[in-house]
Amino acid sequence: MMKKIFLSLLLVIGTTLATTAELEDILQLDGAISDISISGEKAYVATERGKVQIIDLKTHKIINEISYPKFEDFMGELQLPKVFSVDVSPDQKLIAAAVQATRGGREVYIYHDGKLTKIIDRKKHFPIAKLRFVDNQHLIFGLTGDEIILFDLKNNKVIYRNPVGMSFFSDMEINESKTKIALTDESGDTRIIDIKSGKVVKVIEELNKDKAFDVDFKNNRTFTGGRDKKAVYYNLNTNQYQIFDADDFMVFSVGLSPSGKRGAYVYNDKFNVKVVNTEEGTTITYLKGHKSTPSNIRFLSEEKLIIGCDDGKIFFWRLKQ
Template sequence: MRKVILFFLILSSVYSAQIKPSAKFVSSGGVVDLITNKDKIYSATSAGIVDIFDINTQKKVKSITLPKIKDFMGDMVDAKIYSVDKIDDKLLILSQGSGGYSRAFIYENEKLTSIIDESSYMAIIKAKFINKNTIVFGLLSNEIISFDIKTKKRNWTNQASGAKFSNLVINEDKSEIVIADESGILKIMSAKDGKILKKLKGQNLDNVFQVDYKNGIIATAGQDRRVVIYATKFDSAYYKEANFLIYSVGLSPSGKLAGYSSDENNNISVFNTITKRKIGTYTDNKMTLTNIVFIDENRMLGASDDKTINLYKIK
């Protein structure tokens, strides 16, 4: 009898760990990039639109549509948005441009202003604010550039490595940039002058698709099916293995929780980065995960190539 009770207790705990979304937000297209700022969600989509949602009311409050571009056949098509970022009242939007190059815009006071266009001949993959007048971006070639928005000139340029660029993230005080690429080696770069401060290696053996950096903790999503946790304060690292390619990863603000795409069903596994204990599995993502973003220690967003953004309660 005790064995039967124990069996059902274990079975119950397993199924209780399968957590469905508490709410859903529907974007205009597949979600490519996702950020939160105060009580808003900013969703950059493949449809050339940035959708803004209110977290509390769970309603869409605004959509920003970019001008269409010409494809290689000369047809006008939606400009896929690669990344979005926000500082003060400025929104930075990086998108696909004509001819295989990229465009960047600043949206402020209901006005969309171009700061980089196709004439720059740059294939930019990701862009983030350093401060209200400076952005940093990574090119496909893994050239990292600090750019002055007002003068439209480069502050510094650094070739992070010869490997293809994947992703970049900036720490909270915007002093350090972490670069991820197909080598599996992370580069921590100074935001001030672009100098490489440190290299983190030996954990990911292949391309790192995505990286996050919160409160001194760095997490990676690897093609080698490894999610790696680096504790830069203690110069320590470990990895967890999945049964499928890990396309996306995110950290809670404290760095104590990490979420990663853990299987072929597009589920998100969340674990404690200190104890390594699994918290739960978060379900109902219809397509390949593109973003995992923690609003706080108790709420998390999961977005994919689908239009739907799932909101989960962690505790």
């Protein structure tokens, strides 16, 4: 009996340690990283010091950057704005960003052919926390009051503005087909929303027991991290889930691989990131060496991922068998 237990332990340890991680590179950006959008071979990185910096994922170099207008603080002094969110249109011609503005406002800019155009002024009072392209002509906004807006770029108008929850918005992510978003908030619940109708079609309840900070949505699977020190994986195809614990630290950021079968989340106060097999509930490896909180985790493939941190550093990781 003891021999069987020992062999089983060896099998689990072997599975856990079979994959290692190689740190390929570290790139320093100009400010804390607030959002990352991946399109083709480029990463579009929003910072808290008024820029979107564009990175070539092959060379790990900054190849372009967009600077946004300063805003007046409560003392009337000009400050660099936080860029809350960034995304790229499917045809890669437009770059949209939600940006901090005067008097607590938020504005949305479109960058096209080297020109910056404001499409949402602060006086519209849209408290936009996150944005994503639905197609080349439409954006979806997540508002701090747990509302979503579908916006028509061509006609410069709101198609709908719908409440989807009763808490304070945390995060949202769009699926690959651009038909649904997963949205999470201070309740800890995750709502799946049909973009065409703006209606909630499913609620994943009571798995995160407190505020959820971050959500990813890949291959009809969601992954969330919360104040309850847990990361929660949910398979919408099967309604099966896995709960992963952190080491006495709130899970501020999460990421899913394209298949959804691998996940990564902030694990402890040493800023380590734990990579897991989401379906089996097992540990794959740990990513160590970050010096501040990892705020954004993005898988580029099943084996490669980038992690953006609050100190402005981006880490390029590769998982190796």
